Amino acid sequence: MEQKRLLARPIAYAMFLLTGFLFVFCFVTGRELAVRGNILWTFGHTFQILGISFLFGGIIGAVICMLFYRWAEKTASYTELKEKTGGAKLFGISLLLNFLAWIPGFLAYYPAVCAYDIPVQLEQILSGRYIDHHPIFHTLLIKGAMDLGEHVFGSVNAGIAFYALLQMLFLSAAFAFGIRYSYQHGMKRVGLAVLQILCMLYPFHVYMSISVTKDTLFSAFFVVTVLALSELIEGKKACVPLFFVSGTLMILFRNNGKYAFLVLLVFLAAAFAFDKGRRAFRGRLFLLAVGTFLVGNLLLSGIFKAVGAEQGDKREMLSIPIQQLSRTILYHGGIGVLKEDDGAMSDEDRALINDFILDEAYRDYRPDFTDPVKSYTNTYVVRYRAKDFLTSYVGLFLQFPGDYLNAALAVDAGYLYPGDVSHAYINAQEGDPAGGGYVQTRWDEERLREADIHKDTKWPGLWRRMEKWADDNAYLQIPLFKYLFVPGVWIWLYLLLAGWYLINRRFAKCIPLALVFGYFLTLLLGPAVQLRYLYPVMAVFPFLLGAEILPENKK
Numbered sequence: 001m002e003q004k005r006l007l008a009r010p011i012a013y014a015m016f017l018l019t020g021f022l023f024v025f026c027f028v029t030g031r032e033l034a035v036r037g038n039i040l041w042t043f044g045h046t047f048q049i050l051g052i053s054f055l056f057g058g059i060i061g062a063v064i065c066m067l068f069y070r071w072a073e074k075t076a077s078y079t080e081l082k083e084k085t086g087g088a089k090l091f092g093i094s095l096l097l098n099f100l101a102w103i104p105g106f107l108a109y110y111p112a113v114c115a116y117d118i119p120v121q122l123e124q125i126l127s128g129r130y131i132d133h134h135p136i137f138h139t140l141l142i143k144g145a146m147d148l149g150e151h152v153f154g155s156v157n158a159g160i161a162f163y164a165l166l167q168m169l170f171l172s173a174a175f176a177f178g179i180r181y182s183y184q185h186g187m188k189r190v191g192l193a194v195l196q197i198l199c200m201l202y203p204f205h206v207y208m209s210i211s212v213t214k215d216t217l218f219s220a221f222f223v224v225t226v227l228a229l230s231e232l233i234e235g236k237k238a239c240v241p242l243f244f245v246s247g248t249l250m251i252l253f254r255n256n257g258k259y260a261f262l263v264l265l266v267f268l269a270a271a272f273a274f275d276k277g278r279r280a281f282r283g284r285l286f287l288l289a290v291g292t293f294l295v296g297n298l299l300l301s302g303i304f305k306a307v308g309a310e311q312g313d314k315r316e317m318l319s320i321p322i323q324q325l326s327r328t329i330l331y332h333g334g335i336g337v338l339k340e341d342d343g344a345m346s347d348e349d350r351a352l353i354n355d356f357i358l359d360e361a362y363r364d365y366r367p368d369f370t371d372p373v374k375s376y377t378n379t380y381v382v383r384y385r386a387k388d389f390l391t392s393y394v395g396l397f398l399q400f401p402g403d404y405l406n407a408a409l410a411v412d413a414g415y416l417y418p419g420d421v422s423h424a425y426i427n428a429q430e431g432d433p434a435g436g437g438y439v440q441t442r443w444d445e446e447r448l449r450e451a452d453i454h455k456d457t458k459w460p461g462l463w464r465r466m467e468k469w470a471d472d473n474a475y476l477q478i479p480l481f482k483y484l485f486v487p488g489v490w491i492w493l494y495l496l497l498a499g500w501y502l503i504n505r506r507f508a509k510c511i512p513l514a515l516v517f518g519y520f521l522t523l524l525l526g527p528a529v530q531l532r533y534l535y536p537v538m539a540v541f542p543f544l545l546g547a548e549i550l551p552e553n554k555k
Helices: 009-036 043-075 088-108 117-128 136-153 158-185 189-201 203-209 214-233 237-253 255-274 276-306 314-332 348-357 360-363 382-383 386-399 401-411 445-449 460-471 488-502 507-524 531-546
Strands: none
Touching: 009 043, 009 401, 009 460, 009 488, 043 488, 088 158, 088 189, 117 136, 117 445, 136 158, 136 237, 136 276, 158 189, 158 214, 158 531, 189 203, 189 507, 189 531, 203 214, 203 460, 203 531, 214 237, 214 255, 214 276, 214 507, 214 531, 237 255, 237 276, 255 276, 314 348, 314 360, 314 386, 314 401, 348 360, 348 382, 348 386, 360 460, 382 386, 386 401, 401 531, 488 507, 488 531, 507 531
């Protein structure tokens, strides 16, 4: 077979050098913020950070690019992969194995792990007053499970258990689709076995499969949407309904879904504009994605109106500005909290921040978590005094750019710096009971009891072990293996995968990654780093990588 044409080396090396620079920059700044709490962006120190990033980032990027080219040149002469068909039996077996593997966790935490947002959602259900801060569709699904339990099974607890089993089934099916996807792309049996074991035994899959949170079902539909889109790009028209349904549900189950979809639409529009050879195909794919996006949002709007829901506060979208303004006033507002406070901020800017952040809540500023301040923000200032707010916000950025950069890097360190461990302690606050480790299992028992939901473990011994594993953040003590959990490695893994696609000039394969990077973008603008937020991209990566591992029919 004629050797395939690879991407021009100068372009590839430039991309990898840039990626290496960003990686080292995030590593150095993340470490310095973790150790010292602040970075002084003086000319000398800025030059030092940039110099280290260019030097070591360039070396890392060049080495990886060289290795990728050697591997690409080696595999270019292999016989063309003939993708397999079928796999229905494998899908069924994988689904069953996944489901059965998570049953012990379900029994230990029966009826389910009722943590994270469920107390707030239960308040909406009991009061009948719905707010779209949490996906209304998911809140109504919980309500339906509770009603089913009360009127059919005889207890609300049984209804929540039914919800957990249904959620386990959906997640099992999504992973089974990923196994089938890897099989059809010719992955070796050994690789398939490893993937299957990972699906069954990866601890976070067990916890998330039984946690009543929007993130689990969203992750299941995210996995299917990304893989179905990948198959559509390869010309498999049978995946059209699957992409449409999973994409629609992805939008319904998390607000981030529609924003990730918008990024995908931009990529598809670009593909339509520049891929003249397959313009008709790209156009149909673009229209399918637009239709999915519109239907998802129309359904969301219809549900919103049907239940008389109210618009939630949009302060979540202001997470980064809240952190930036809080940090800036602490270092320059003359309020006396920090010894480094130089009082250089003007009275006008300080007054506006005090109007925006009520009760001087910026004194409770946490670099890694916006909620202590976010809860006290007055969004009226942004909505109705937009000119004043933007004038102060931009003016303070021009005056104190280093503090703005530090605030953004600190709150996003968990997504960018592999050494960050703040995600493991974000839920563990002083005085709180157990259940606030890297995966939250803490029950607000009093509030849940009002809805007739209570703990009823069927396997107390396993429950104690799982609680200890989560509370002690035991995975951080395991060399190398811990990086299967740490959020700070995943964006770099995806950038490497994108680089591999580009080197091999498989530009179309980058289109499904638009959903991934679009979702990453929403996370970087969010309030904190938590594993459950990153779970969708963690869940789909092994299947995308599995399709790239040397297939069995390539010698």
